[in-house]
Amino acid sequence: MKGLQIVVLGSIVPDPLQTLEPIVGPTGPALKNEMMLPAVLDPWAGHALYEAANLAKKVEGKVFLVALGPKAKLQQVMMNVAQKVPFEIVVLDGPAGGFTDAVETAKALAAGVEKIPGLDKSRLLIFGGWQSASRGTGAVLQMVGEMLGITDQFQGVDEIKMSEDGSFSVLERIEGGSYQQSTCQGAPAVLGWATGNLPEPPNNPQVGMANMRLIMPALQKAAPAPLGGEGLRFQSVEVPSQRRETRIVKNASVDDIAREIADWIRA
């Protein structure tokens, strides 16, 4: 099928190398110095974006990224992401943290998808991560699909293969390291990506320049998307005590270490 519209839903998360500490903010829990923490595109959203771009190239399709997050942080992250693959962006200016509500997030994202000019649901594939590095509910994509009336949904996807007639086959992760194989008659569909099979594309400054011509205006006219967290109350959020008393074994012979490990494994 030619001319697919692939909409990727994704946002930003704190750089995984950062230390995260919860605090109580005016509207509930938040991260300490959240706006100062360096951010990256959520890893699963990144996989979805790269798979979307790869598929779009094959089917002469177009990729849109609908991103919900603080627009100043989104702008920083997009300076890098924009150099990876071509896409257009719809920016929703709101919180991107882990303490938001999945239903509210889904409503904002579904409204963002509906705003895409020339949206044709018969050619629509919704991509996103099946998890995230923030809240990690795996819920938002399903809800957005329901809101858009899409009931062909797949989660934990590592592969999609399109046929000439617009149908496609999908591999979804299930338990025990296995995949469930499915075929679908065609768009519209929702695909929550696991890691996929593609490496992160190298930076391409020309792609970056072309993308940024569209990203900067989209950031400027970002629609506000406040998420109130109605009816959701946090009793507590804390970093669990996890420090162990590590015994460091130095200068021991290989034989002694191996014997100790073997005994521990057998025990």
Add this chain to the structure above:
Amino acid sequence: MKVLFLAHTEDGGSLGKAACEALGAAKGLGGDLTVGLYGAEVQAGADGIAACGAAKFLGVAGAEFATARYGSDAAACEAIAKAAGADVIVMPATSRASRVAAGVGLRLGAAVDTRLTGLAVEGGKVVATRWFYRQRMVGKIERDAQPWLVTVDTGCFEAVSAPGTASVEMLAVSATSRTTITGIKSPAADAQTIRPEAKLLLVAGAGWGKSQAGGVKRLDEASQLILGLLGATQCSLGSSKSLVDQSGEGGALPFLTHMHQVGQTGSTPRHQKGLATCCHGEEPHVVGWRFINERRAINLDASCGWAQGKADVLYVADAFAVVNKVVELLK
């Protein structure tokens, strides 16, 4: 409070372990319990928990509900949930249930929280425990909204076994879908994956693929040692992202894929013991070890992440030599 335990059956119509644990979570809430089951067959599953104290058993069964397909599973769950009229709906966090839980919640106008590790009534209110930011912090939440649909993680609740004979009220649900499940692609019997039933998790880190003393990579030897230890212990195999990425580019161990990845962008397995080898123990990796009880690591760097309170024992040694000897001892 009305509580609905909602789960799919496995092949043969019985309930899986994760579902029995979710029933334990639902029972723990102490309300009026209804059981809802869907799948190709449900009677065997209902009989397996007939004496669990549920006031009612609801079921949706048929060939179209045999496989994990969003359209049919969501229709079945929606019908059962509407018939039950529950305040709290508890589902297991299996791949099949997780695929539809949030969509069903939306159809019901429910609040949805997934992958809970705790669910209890405290002070007359239902309080859920779940992790945020990839197991970096844990929170307790309450909801005003009803119904409240939750999925609960495996290994967190006592599984219920209460056999008997259940009378199941079958609901008629029609399900059409443009999706067809064509099969299951399983790893080869001798393939090494993360296997939840194993006692030990062996994690291979990036060091196995790096140049060793003399500036030479010893990839063949690394493969033999890792596979040898797997063969000797029947343990589960995980990897750090950096080694998986090397493998994907053809530069390291060919039997590693993203399915082995443990950590920030991988899985968070639950094993009694974990042994990290040639892995530096940085936070993005170690968040995947949150539910590993006993942790040991082998690394040449005495100040690596494992030494910073993340492992019980750090052996400062050459993993090639140590693993070779361990395999000999365990054979």
